[in-house]
Amino acid sequence: MKFAILVNEGPYTHQASDTAFNFAKAVLAQGHEIFRVFFYHDGVNNATRLTTPPQDDRNIVDRWSKLAKTSELDMVVCVAAAQRRGIVDDGEMKRNGKDATNLAPGFRISGLGQLVEAGIQADRLVVFGD
Amino acid sequence: MLHIINKSPYDRPAFYSALKTGEGAILLIEDGVYAAAKGGVAEAKLKAATDKFKFYALTADLEARGIADRVVDGVTLVNYAGFVDLVAEYKTNQSWL
Numbered sequence: 001m002k003f004a005i006l007v008n009e010g011p012y013t014h015q016a017s018d019t020a021f022n023f024a025k026a027v028l029a030q031g032h033e034i035f036r037v038f039f040y041h042d043g044v045n046n047a048t049r050l051t052t053p054p055q056d057d058r059n060i061v062d063r064w065s066k067l068a069k070t071s072e073l074d075m076v077v078c079v080a081a082a083q084r085r086g087i088v089d090d091g092e093m094k095r096n097g098k099d100a101t102n103l104a105p106g107f108r109i110s111g112l113g114q115l116v117e118a119g120i121q122a123d124r125l126v127v128f129g130d
Numbered sequence: 131m132l133h134i135i136n137k138s139p140y141d142r143p144a145f146y147s148a149l150k151t152g153e154g155a156i157l158l159i160e161d162g163v164y165a166a167a168k169g170g171v172a173e174a175k176l177k178a179a180t181d182k183f184k185f186y187a188l189t190a191d192l193e194a195r196g197i198a199d200r201v202v203d204g205v206t207l208v209n210y211a212g213f214v215d216l217v218a219e220y221k222t223n224q225s226w227l
Binding site: 015023029030032126127 | 209
């Protein structure tokens with residue numbers, strides 16, 4: 001079965017990101033497919049590679065990046081939400097005249113249409129947020 | 131319909147709102163698991179609805195809050211694999227955010 005996951009909350013502020021991650025791992029372990037993970041609202045803060053939690057704490061951003069790599073996940077960050085919160089890739093840096101990028105590996109910035117498509121293409125869409 | 135509740139009944143009325151939809155399954159996660167606590171504020175309403183709803187609660191979140199050993203009878207404990215199975219089983223799901 002094809003699953004899509006929507007994450008609406010940032011890391012370390014609410015449990016939603018942790019729950020979504022554990023759910024995603026369980027989906028894959030059960031032999032299902034994840035069509036896409038979409039990060040919206042404060043959820044885009046899951047995608048900054050500048051996150052540096054204490055060493056004895058989980059690194060939520062790295063965890064998503066690693067899962068994307070090992071399981072070939074499509075992880076999409078909403079562009080409008082990202083612009084507001086300073087989540088930047090090369091394209092956005094040039095377009096908006098910024099001097100740096102911070103998008104973590106495994107994520108890509110795109111539009112809300114990607115969420116709509118995930119809702120259409122996946123058999124199930126599960127929302128995690130506050 | 132699978133209703134996914136992540137709000138404590140002490141905080142917001144999401145659990146009670148889901149009950150008003152009539153029938154289906156309710157999965158309690160995150161702070162939502164407090165609705166499954168014996169002696170808790172939601173116990174009576176949960177028990178009164180067991181003929182219309184199936185109730186589930188995420189074990190990891192019960193354990194994180196120290197209430198895994200005092201869950202109301204009639205609530206089935208599930209792990210994340212069980213969470214996935216429930217989403218697959220029900221054609222539609224709603225997170226009450």
